Amino acid sequence: MILKRIRNAILALAAPLLLASPALASKDKPVIGVVVPTLAAQFWNNYVDFMKKGAQELGVDLVVLNADNKPDQMVKSLEDLVARPVDGIIFTPYWATAARGLTLAKDADIPVILTDSYPDFAPQTSRFPNYKAFVGPSDQDAGRQMAEALFAAMQPDANGKKVIGVVNGTAGTSVAIDRRKGLEDALKSHPEVVVAGEVDGNFVRDTSQTVFESLYQGHPEIKGVWAANGGTATGVMTALKNAGKKPGKDVVVVAMDLNPENVDAVKNGDLLFDIGGHWLQGGFALVMLYDEIKGHPVPKAQDNVKLKLLPLTQDRIAQFQADFPAGVPPYDFKAHSRVYTPEAAAAAFELKYSK
Missing domain, CATH: 3.40.50.2300 (Response regulator)
Known part of the structure; x- marks a missing residue:
């Protein structure tokens, strides 16, 4: 009986250490x-x-x-x-x-x-x-910088307007919302810019390509695209090329992320402006x-x-x-x-x- 009590006492004392040891080892x-x-x-x-x-x-x-x-x-x-x-x-x-x-x-x-x-x-x-x-x-600031660069590079049409398309990111995320707020900030001081339409590219290339193809078919007057991120811009540029257009010449595109392929696109002139890191x-x-x-x-x-x-x-x-x-x-x-x-x-x- 005495030995059993001693053993139980030892186990009771050891139990907290045994329980704590995985966490300690983990850390x-x-x-x-x-x-x-x-x-x-x-x-x-x-x-x-x-x-x-x-x-x-x-x-x-x-x-x-x-x-x-x-x-x-x-x-x-x-x-x-x-x-x-x-x-x-x-x-x-x-x-x-x-x-x-x-x-x-x-x-x-x-x-x-x-x-x-x-x-x-x-x-x-x-x-x-x-x-x-x-x-x-700082998504809102980045979205504004993208827009300002896009508007400055575009030439007005015969009516004095600069027509753009917008490919947003994943709906409901603060990332997409704040970048779009930055675009809106820039639009307020540029009444010559007209948004022909907006689509949701979900921040990925393939979706962005598909939705922009539909947008561009309905609005061939678009001469600039505000793309919510790098993958979105890649999808947009692919869609433009498939439509026989030259990104950076026929349609100006801006983006965000500084992905390697987008850096290359800036270098070769397909992408006007990128921001990220x-x-x-x-x-x-x-x-x-x-x-x-x-x-x-x-x-x-x-x-x-x-x-x-x-x-x-x-x-x-x-x-x-x-x-x-x-x-x-x-x-x-x-x-x-x-x-x-x-x-x-x-x-x-x-x-x-x-x-």
Whole structure:
């Protein structure tokens, strides 16, 4: 009886340690789950590749799941990560999935950083204390810059009008909404510009090509296209070529993302203007979440990051390629992590040309 009591006492003392050990072991090499809207878009592949580089440098086990442009799959992916469980989650809350995903993670005490598309509530509040930060682009500013470049390059028709078509992104996302707001800002000061029609390209190439083909057939007077992202622009340019038109000459196109194929399109004159670099947001979020997991909380003053993006026109191609070989800026993940560098600068930074 005495031996049994001793054994039970030892087990009782050991139980908390046994329960805690998986989490402690996990945090030696944190497991961070990532859910992206779709890997059918080049942008999200760039996003993931940069995160993989960061995971290797920091010592993170990265689990990447693809929502495949399906709201239900986004939620299921989040449920899978919570059930695994992971030490942290980074996801892009398309289709109003922010509250659902944050609730799942909150119930499991998992910290989360949202990227690219933000909800209508701030990070680090009592509602979702596990929502540590948002990192994404200044979409409205980018949308306005795209529009201004497009309008300036177009010649008015015989009636003094500049007729454009608009291919928007995924409906209902803050990304698409804010970029369209930027276009609207520019339209207010350009009464000569007429929007012949708008379609939803869902931020992917094939859909954008199909919907723009229909729009252009109905409105051959279109001489400029505001395309919501890089994949959308590629679809638009393909549609124009299939219609026997020369992008950049017969119809001017502007876009956003700085995907490699769009950089090439700017270089050869098919694409007038591109702006981007925000696929880096995934790597920035990774550093912030890694530090959070390791006991260095995201400072409140740095919990809502809206990145100013890098504009690109044909005359800046040489400088872009010199400053960003392969389109990637130099970035030392450990130098931006307070785990490795106690006085580290903020994880995110603004892309700029050196000259």
